[in-house]
Amino acid sequence: MARNRPGSGQVRIIAGQWRSRRLPIQDLEGLRPTTDRVRETLFNWLSGELSGARVLDCFGGSGALAMEALSRYAAYARVFELQKSAVVQLQNNLKTLKCEHADVVAGDSLHLLAQGPKGQAARQDPASGEGFDIIFIDPPFRKGLAENSIKALAAHNWLKPDALIYVETESELQALPIPADWHQLKEKTAGQVCYRLYRFEPESTEE
Template sequence: MARNRPASGQVRIIAGQWRSRKLPIQDLEGLRPTTDRVRETLFNWIAGDLPGARVLDCFGGSGALCFEALSRYAKYAKVFELQAGAAKQLKQNLATLKCDCAEVVQGDTLVQLKTPPAEGFDVVFIDPPFRKGLAQACIDGLNAQAWLNEDALVYVETEREHPLLNLPTGWLPLKEKQAGQVTYRLYRVERPEAE
């Protein structure tokens, strides 16, 4: 029988309108919030692209990435999260922040990506549970159904030993770093020009 475990940790927003706010996160299997150090580097990379951006967080988890983006004036965020407990916590944290420009969808990311969105996204976070092959499957799904706007930025975080990603045409590597057991990369997705 599942027992209701209290939130056992916190995630801290680094900068923006909610700077230094701490939000509770659930103690759930596989939940691995992106560290402050990695987040700081990532958001230094993409800071100029966030104001007014539409953001998609493919594996919401603790919400560290989407909350940071919204704090830095992203216009809208959609968050996919498989685990019901984590999705509920994400919704509670959005309510705590009085944020009405984000939507949490509880369900399987790869299933969600099979349906084209009404409107594409400018910044996408792919930070899946490790060692499940989800990063590549997510990239393939995003590309197949036009989830990405022209010149979209895509952040991918994987375990260090992850095999090389098979990137679709038009995905340009911008940045890559390692921290401990994690490799993180940033891509810009260019749309091929119409002939």
């Protein structure tokens, strides 16, 4: 997501099967599509990891991150979004793209995360109840949502081993409750935005 600029009403898919497609987005408070520059860097980081991946977008907003992942041949995406008009727009955009391997789940993200992946029925999910390979955490800023999302993801079995977790926050937010088995791979700052990539590497339970 990222705060919407005046007059913006579209998001552009950068690469993949829907390259350069422009899709309408809702002009809503707190909605701030991740800039093309940041998305390009992020998806360069994810290069080689997307094809066939199961993706979870915890704060869908414009859908820019999930749709970019799907354009680059992610196998499935589940998108959480609170605002009803944004949910409808996301569903319509997926129909426009003729994408049948994504679900938009309406509701409060922290409540949905607390249910765990087995607590939700997802129509298009061929592996419903399993964890995810790539997770996007890009919430409205300055509401403590990134910190609480990290805790919920770690506590409720959302992550497959070796999963990648992308976290986008306000640049002044320095301390995040990163679990010991999340290892930071990348970090960059662009203006008022700081974005980081982690890999989930759980300790082996084998003796």
